[in-house]
Amino acid sequence: MNMIQEIESSFSGFLEKKDLKLTSQRRTILHQALRDGHFSAEMLLDFSKKQDPTISKATVYRTLALLKESKILEEQDFGDGKKFYERSQGRKHHDHLICIKCGKIIEFENEAIERLQDAEAKKHQFKIVYHSLKLFGFCKDCA
Amino acid sequence: MNMIQEIESSFSGFLEKKDLKLTSQRRTILHQALRDGHFSAEMLLDFSKKQDPTISKATVYRTLALLKESKILEEQDFGDGKKFYERSQGRKHHDHLICIKCGKIIEFENEAIERLQDAEAKKHQFKIVYHSLKLFGFCKDCA
DNA sequence: CTTGATGCAAAGTGTTTGCAACTTA
DNA sequence: TAAGTTGCAAACACTTTGCATCAAG
Numbered sequence: 308m309n310m311i312q313e314i315e316s317s318f319s320g321f322l323e324k325k326d327l328k329l330t331s332q333r334r335t336i337l338h339q340a341l342r343d344g345h346f347s348a349e350m351l352l353d354f355s356k357k358q359d360p361t362i363s364k365a366t367v368y369r370t371l372a373l374l375k376e377s378k379i380l381e382e383q384d385f386g387d388g389k390k391f392y393e394r395s396q397g398r399k400h401h402d403h404l405i406c407i408k409c410g411k412i413i414e415f416e417n418e419a420i421e422r423l424q425d426a427e428a429k430k431h432q433f434k435i436v437y438h439s440l441k442l443f444g445f446c447k448d449c450a
Numbered sequence: 451m452n453m454i455q456e457i458e459s460s461f462s463g464f465l466e467k468k469d470l471k472l473t474s475q476r477r478t479i480l481h482q483a484l485r486d487g488h489f490s491a492e493m494l495l496d497f498s499k500k501q502d503p504t505i506s507k508a509t510v511y512r513t514l515a516l517l518k519e520s521k522i523l524e525e526q527d528f529g530d531g532k533k534f535y536e537r538s539q540g541r542k543h544h545d546h547l548i549c550i551k552c553g554k555i556i557e558f559e560n561e562a563i564e565r566l567q568d569a570e571a572k573k574h575q576f577k578i579v580y581h582s583l584k585l586f587g588f589c590k591d592c593a
Numbered sequence: 594c595t596t597g598a599t600g601c602a603a604a605g606t607g608t609t610t611g612c613a614a615c616t617t618a
Numbered sequence: 619t620a621a622g623t624t625g626c627a628a629a630c631a632c633t634t635t636g637c638a639t640c641a642a643g
Contacts, residue, residue, distance in 0.1 A: 328617050328622060348608080363625045368608060386527050386582075388633090389607060404576050417570055423563045424585055431556055432590035433547050439529075440583045442567055447575035471597060471642050491633080506600045511633060531608090532632060 310397050311341055314379055317396065321377040335359050336370040340380055345391045345412055385412075385441065402440040408449035453540050454484055457522055460539065464520040478502050479513040483523055488534045488555055528555075528584065545583040551592035 308316075318337055319329050332355075339354035340346075346354070352367045371392065374380040381395035385405055402420075404413040420440065428435045451459075461480055462472050475498075482497040483489075489497070495510045514535065517523040524538035528548055545563075547556040563583065571578045 326622080330617070330623060332624070361625080365609080365626080366624060369623085384527060384529050404571065404574055406576075407579060413574055413576065415570055415574065417566060420563055420566045420570070423560060423566070424583075427558055427560055427563070428547065428585055428587070431547055431558065432593070433549075433556065433585065434588045434593050435585050436550060436587040438583070438585045440567075440581070442571055442576065442578050442581045444571070444579040445577045450575070450577050469597080473598060473642070475599070504600080508601080508634080509599060512598085 314341060314394075314396050318374070318377060318379060322373070327373070332359065332362050332366050333370050333373070335362060336367055337374065337379070340371075340374055340392065341394055343394070345383065345393045347389050347391055349389070351392070384439070402442075404442045404444070404446070406446035406449055407443050408445055411446050411448075413446065457484060457537075457539050461517070461520060461522060465516070470516070475502065475505050475509050476513050476516070478505060479510055480517065480522070483514075483517055483535065484537055486537070488526065488536045490532050490534055492532070494535070527582075545585075547585045547587070547589070549589035549592055550586050551588055554589050554591075556589065 315334075315337065318333075322329050322333075335358045336351065336355050339351055339358065342354070348364075348367055348371055351371065352362070352364055355362045355367060371380070374392075375382055377396075379394065379396045380392045383391040383393060383403070385391055385403075399416060400421075401414040401416045404415065406412075424438060425435065458477075458480065461476075465472050465476070478501045479494065479498050482494055482501065485497070491507075491510055491514055494514065495505070495507055498505045498510060514523070517535075518525055520539075522537065522539045523535045526534040526536060526546070528534055528546075542559060543564075544557040544559045547558065549555075567581060568578065
């Protein structure tokens with residue numbers, strides 16, 4: 308079973324556990340949500356409409372909430388008013404470099420930073436649940 | 451000249467340079483924006499209305515844009531849909547711990563993390579302009 | 594007295610919701 | 619066939635804008 312299939316079955320398990328139904332729309336949206344990279348709700352609606360033109364904005368937003376809750380997607384806020392999503396399940400945690408000229412998003416992992424964050428939290432008797440680190444600036448093509 | 455006066459004169463200099471006018475509304479809003487802590491546009495409108503009940507939402511938003519541009523305020527996005535602001539001029543850079551239960555915001559400075567961020571950026575030939583690090587979780591009173 | 598600023602209400606965003614018709618299990 | 623789901627349009631929350639009037643320089 309490959310990663311995609313694994314996620315699909317984990318989503319149907321999630322739905323079952325909550326007595327929710329796996330509709331054709333949810334299947335289509337999930338499928339489109341598993342593509343690489345970062346996408347907005349609007350983009351996901353466009354992708355999904357190509358597969359099934361009757362899918363509505365409302366269903367995309369409602370499914371997005373389920374995909375978030377089931378930890379299949381992670382929500383990202385790059386500060387431009389709309390939210391972005393990326394596949395989370397089956398991937399390592401990472402942070403982002405965001406080019407403020409071309410919009411390119413570069414991912415990176417940095418263990419040392421995470422450790423310092425934990426230490427900082429401990430100093431304030433704070434229990435971290437999740438974090439967000441974004442470095443905004445110019446990528447090498449835009450500098 | 452204390453910090454507040456210094457900022458006020460820097461704002462009037464900023465306006466003058468751009469051939470903009472220092473109106474009584476802008477003076478009032480600036481004054482309210484210099485209070486400690488984090489506030490939303492709506493809160494700033496409320497504060498300002500107490501000084502001058504005729505001040506409008508539109509003027510607050512328009513002034514907020516100027517205060518941002520002049521680096522007097524910094525915009526923060528804590529991911530709850532609305533934007534927050536805090537005084538930036540005359541203060542050191544810092545990041546935030548945000549309690550997801552009570553909403554408390556704790557500030558911290560961490561030189562070591564900043565250095566690692568710079569190193570990470572260099573690795574990707576990326577030029578950082580600004581960054582945002584937020585640790586979400588439970589503060590010591592809510593844990 | 595010229596140019597920019599204001600308040601108001603209307604228009605824009607992105608997202609959520611009420612509801613009648615429709616599917617899934 | 620009962621319970622959840624859908625599409626639609628209307629409602630929302632926050633922010634921005636057009637315009638006639640007003641005030642700073």
